[in-house]
Amino acid sequence: MKKLAFLVFLFSFQNSFGQEFFRLKADVSIKDKLATGAYRLTVGKVYYDKPSMGLIYKLHFPQEETIIIKDTTLYRLNKKDSLLASQTVTIMNEFSIFHLSLSGKLADYGINSGKINGVYKIEKVEKDADGRVITTWKVVEKRLLKILGKIKMANIDKKLDAIAFYDVSDKLLSQQFFKDYVNVKGVVFPQQVTQISYNSDGTQNIQQTTYKNIVIDENGQDTIYNHPIPVVALPKSGNSPKQK
Amino acid sequence: MKGKLSIIFATAISFFFVACQKKQYAYVQQGKVETYASTQAPKAKLSVAEATPVAVEATPVAVSEEVSTAAIANPTETFTASNDVTTPQVEALKYDEKSINAEFEKLNKLEEYVNTNEGTTLADVQETELAKDLKLDTNVTSTVAAGDLPLNIPAFWWGCVLGLVGVLVVYIVTDQDKDQTKKALYGCLVWVGVWLLWWIFVVLIGGGSFFF
Numbered sequence: 001m002k003k004l005a006f007l008v009f010l011f012s013f014q015n016s017f018g019q020e021f022f023r024l025k026a027d028v029s030i031k032d033k034l035a036t037g038a039y040r041l042t043v044g045k046v047y048y049d050k051p052s053m054g055l056i057y058k059l060h061f062p063q064e065e066t067i068i069i070k071d072t073t074l075y076r077l078n079k080k081d082s083l084l085a086s087q088t089v090t091i092m093n094e095f096s097i098f099h100l101s102l103s104g105k106l107a108d109y110g111i112n113s114g115k116i117n118g119v120y121k122i123e124k125v126e127k128d129a130d131g132r133v134i135t136t137w138k139v140v141e142k143r144l145l146k147i148l149g150k151i152k153m154a155n156i157d158k159k160l161d162a163i164a165f166y167d168v169s170d171k172l173l174s175q176q177f178f179k180d181y182v183n184v185k186g187v188v189f190p191q192q193v194t195q196i197s198y199n200s201d202g203t204q205n206i207q208q209t210t211y212k213n214i215v216i217d218e219n220g221q222d223t224i225y226n227h228p229i230p231v232v233a234l235p236k237s238g239n240s241p242k243q244k
Numbered sequence: 245m246k247g248k249l250s251i252i253f254a255t256a257i258s259f260f261f262v263a264c265q266k267k268q269y270a271y272v273q274q275g276k277v278e279t280y281a282s283t284q285a286p287k288a289k290l291s292v293a294e295a296t297p298v299a300v301e302a303t304p305v306a307v308s309e310e311v312s313t314a315a316i317a318n319p320t321e322t323f324t325a326s327n328d329v330t331t332p333q334v335e336a337l338k339y340d341e342k343s344i345n346a347e348f349e350k351l352n353k354l355e356e357y358v359n360t361n362e363g364t365t366l367a368d369v370q371e372t373e374l375a376k377d378l379k380l381d382t383n384v385t386s387t388v389a390a391g392d393l394p395l396n397i398p399a400f401w402w403g404c405v406l407g408l409v410g411v412l413v414v415y416i417v418t419d420q421d422k423d424q425t426k427k428a429l430y431g432c433l434v435w436v437g438v439w440l441l442w443w444i445f446v447v448l449i450g451g452g453s454f455f456f
Contacts, residue, residue, distance in 0.1 A: 029355055030387050033347045038381040041351060042388075043358050061358045062366035062382040069388070076385060087385065134337065143405055154337045164336040177339045194344055198334070206347055207387070 021102040021187050022050045023225060025218050026211040028057070035203035046211075048098035049225040055093050056227050068227050069093065075230050083230040101189045102216075106178075107160050109153065111137060119144060120151060132156050149173070159188060172198055185216040350378055403431025 025047050032040035044059030057067040064079040069089065076084040093099055095116075100106040105113060111120050120137040128134050132154040139148045149166035164175040174197040178190035193209045218225075348355075354374045358364045366382060369375045402410035411428040 027359075029359060031348050031351050031355060032381075032387055033351070034381060036379075038379040039351045040381045040383070040387050041355055041358065042384055043355070057388065059384060060363055060365065062380070062384065064365060065384070067384065067388060074385065074388070085385075128337075132337075147405075152336060162337040162339060172334060172336055175334075175336060179339070194339070196334075206344065208344065208348060 021185070021216055023215075023217050024048045024050075024098050024102055024187070024189070025215040025221075026189075027213045029210045029212075031208045031210075033206045035199055035201075035205055046098075047221075047225050048093075048096065048102070050099060050102050052226055053093040053099070054226060055096060055098065056224060058224065066227065068229065070229060077230065081230075086230070097190075097193065101187055104188075106188070106190075107155060107158050108135075109151075109160060109163055111151065119148070123150070128154070132161055160190075174198060182214060184214045187214075187216045189214055354378065400427045400431040403428035403433075404435045405431075407432050407435055 025045065028042075028044060028046040030040070030042040032042075034040070041061060042057075042059060043061035044057055047056040047058070048054070049056075053070065055069040057069075059065050059067065065084070066077040066079075066081065068075040068077070070093070072089055074087045074089045076086070078084050095110055097106065100110045103110070110116075119139060119141045121140040122135055123138040124134075124136040126134050133156075135153045135155070137151040137153070139145055139150070146168060149168045149170065151166070152164045153160060154162040159181050160178050162175060162177045165173045167173055174195060176196075177194045178192075179194070180191035181188055182191055183189075189211065191211050191214075193211075195207045195209075197205045197207075199205070345352075354369065357369065357374055366375070366380070402413055404410070406413065411425060411432050413428075415425045415428070
C-alpha cells in the first residue's frame with residue numbers, strides 16, 4: 001500500500017512539471033506603418049486554442065469582424081458571423097507565438113522541434129556587449145541550403161529578445177523584437193512584438209503588436225475558441241466561374 | 245564511334261540543362277525574375293460580399309472566394325528566404341525604440357482612443373482629428389496575412405526541387421495561377437531532364453567501357 005502511495009506521489013509530481021497549457025486569450029492592438037507611408041490599426045481580442053490549433057481574432061477596429069485562421073485557410077466573418085471571404089494561407093499555427101508560448105518553446109522559436117527539426121543547426125554561440133546570448137543557426141538540410149538563409153537569435157535570461165532572418169547571401173530579410181515579458185500561470189509571453197520587414201528597394205514595413213490582459217487556460221467560451229468554420233459553397237454545376 | 249558520339253551528345257545536353265538551371269537561379273538572385281509576391285500583390289485584397297450576409301452555419305453560402313497565398317504574420321512567416329532583397333544598412337538584433345516610437349507617433353493617439361473607448365470603429369473616428377491626417381489602410385487581412393508563395397521560394401524551384409509535388413503545391417496555393425504553375429513545370433522538366441540525362445550518361449559510360 002505504501003509503495004502504491006509512493007508511486008501515486010511520484011506520478012503526480014512528474015505531472016506537475018509537465019503541465020500542458022491549452023488556451024490563450026488577450027487584448028490585441030496591431031499597428032502597421034507601411035512603406036507607402038500608410039498606417040493600419042487593428043484592435044480587438046485574440047483567442048488561440050492549442051488542441052485544435054485555431055486562431056481567432058475578434059476585432060472591433062477598423063470594423064467589427066471575426067477572422068478565423070485554421071487549417072491553412074483564413075475566414076473573414078462580419079459581425080453577424082456571415083462569411084465575407086476566405087483565403088488560403090500558408091500558415092502553420094503551431095509556429096505562432098501563441099502556440100510556441102503555450103508549449104514553452106518560444107525561447108528558441110521552436111526551431112529545434114516539430115516539423116522543422118533538423119533543418120537548422122547551431123553554428124555559433126556568443127555574447128554581445130549587452131550580455132545577450134547570440135545564437136546563429138545555419139541550415140543543414142541539404143535541399144534547403146540554396147533557399148533558406150541563417151537565423152540569428154538574441155536571448156536574455158533564456159527569453160527570446162530578438163530574432164533576425166537572412167537570405168542565402170546573408171542579406172537581412174526581417175527581424176522581430178520581443179519585449180515586456182509577463183508570466184501568466186507559468187506561461188511566459190511577450191506583451192510587445194515588433195516586426196520589421198525589409199523590402200528590395202530599401203524601404204521597410206513595421207508592425208508592432210501589443211498584447212494586454214493575457215488569460216491562460218480559460219474555461220468556457222468554447223464557441224469562440226472553437227468557432228464554427230463557415231462552409232464555403234461550391235458553384236452550381238454548369239456555372240463555371242471562368243465562363244463569367 | 246557511335247557510342248562516343250552518344251556520350252558527347254549526352255554530355256552536351258547535360259551541360260545545357262545545368263546552364264539553364266544556373267541561369268534561372270542567377271536571374272532569381274538578381275531580382276530579374278518576378279516573385280509571386282510582386283506579381284500578385286494587387287490580388288491580396290479580399291473581395292467582400294458584404295451585401296448578402298447569410299447565416300453561415302445554417303446554409304452554405306456562395307461567396308467570392310479569392311484564394312491567394314499568404315504567410316501569416318507569425319513566427320513561421322519569417323522562416324522565409326527571398327532572393328531579391330538588397331541589404332539595408334541596419335544593424336541586426338538591435339532595437340531602436342526611439343525610431344520605432346517615432347514611426348508610430350501619429351497613430352498612437354488614435355490607438356489610445358480606440359483602446360479606451362471599446363467598440364469604436366473607423367466610422368466613428370474617420371472624420372475626427374484623430375484620423376484626419378492619417379493615411380489609413382483598412383485591409384485587416386493583410387495585417388494578419390501577407391501574400392507570397394510558401395517559404396518565399398520561387399515557383400521554378402518548387403518544381404525543380406520537389407518535382408510534380410512542387411508543381412501541384414504551386415498550382416493549389418496560387419489558385420491555379422497559370423504563369424506560376426508554368427514556371428514550376430519548367431523547374432520540374434529541368435529536373436527530369438537532368439535526371440534522365442544523368443542516367444543516360446551513366447548507362448552510356450558503363451556500356452561504353454563494357455563494349456570498347
